[in-house]
Amino acid sequence: MVQYAKTRLDASFAALSDATRRGVLEQLGHADASITDLAEKFRMTLTGMKKHVGVLEQAGLVITEKVGRVRTCKLGLRRLEDEAAWIERYRQLWTARFDELDKVIEELKRKEKADGRKKRE
Amino acid sequence: MVQYAKTRLDASFAALSDATRRGVLEQLGHADASITDLAEKFRMTLTGMKKHVGVLEQAGLVITEKVGRVRTCKLGLRRLEDEAAWIERYRQLWTARFDELDKVIEELKRKEKADGRKKRE
């Protein structure tokens, strides 16, 4: 792949692209949890869950701290503001684009009507 | 991996996790484009670009139509509403969670002050 620096947005959208990880985020939105807690809740091995947490941590969406034998996971400081902003901007673009197409269609209809000719099908 | 059915959300967040694909979406927000157009703009082979378009199409974010030799790509009908909704819900959870933690911290401070003892560091 020869893949170089992933941007923040790359990393967080990738982190969000997995149902387990989205579930973990929601879970941590209710209460902090250990790796064991999460692994049980999502029915997978500790090792597997630790990888998911690692991905979320890399994306800055989760922070963890180990005290004694227990690593506690909690929500990170990022509120997905950049991600929300990107999507919002896109939605505006989308709307503008479709409005534009609507106008073109209106224009076509107007012309056709003015035209008099009936060209069915 | 033995990975089964990807959900819509999985697919669209995955589609958004690549800078090239986000770029393509923005591009199509301005004007429809052929595979060749996009491949040139993003400086990659036709085949490479076609794969990206395929991913976007799978996620329902782009639709394409081939007329003659040219395949034209345009924005799909999905406005990322589900994705925006998920993120928005998460942001609310996040805020609630941090407010809650703030309250706990306030409580601790209050107690400490009422306590009289000074336990620096």
Add this chain to the structure above:
DNA sequence: TAGATACTGAACCACATGGTTCAGTATGCG
């Protein structure tokens, strides 16, 4: 101190990803 608990890391697996090249096929144009 012994055993249970909680994590950690390496190794493996099968399949996905983001690219490429190369060899087609289909279409348009002079």
Add this chain to the structure above:
DNA sequence: CGCATACTGAACCATGTGGTTCAGTATCTA
């Protein structure tokens, strides 16, 4: 017709992903 254009598909490459098992290490607890 013959050449250029535009895409398409298979195959390949290196690395990532989403899991697993197994063999540790570190920390509690009785």
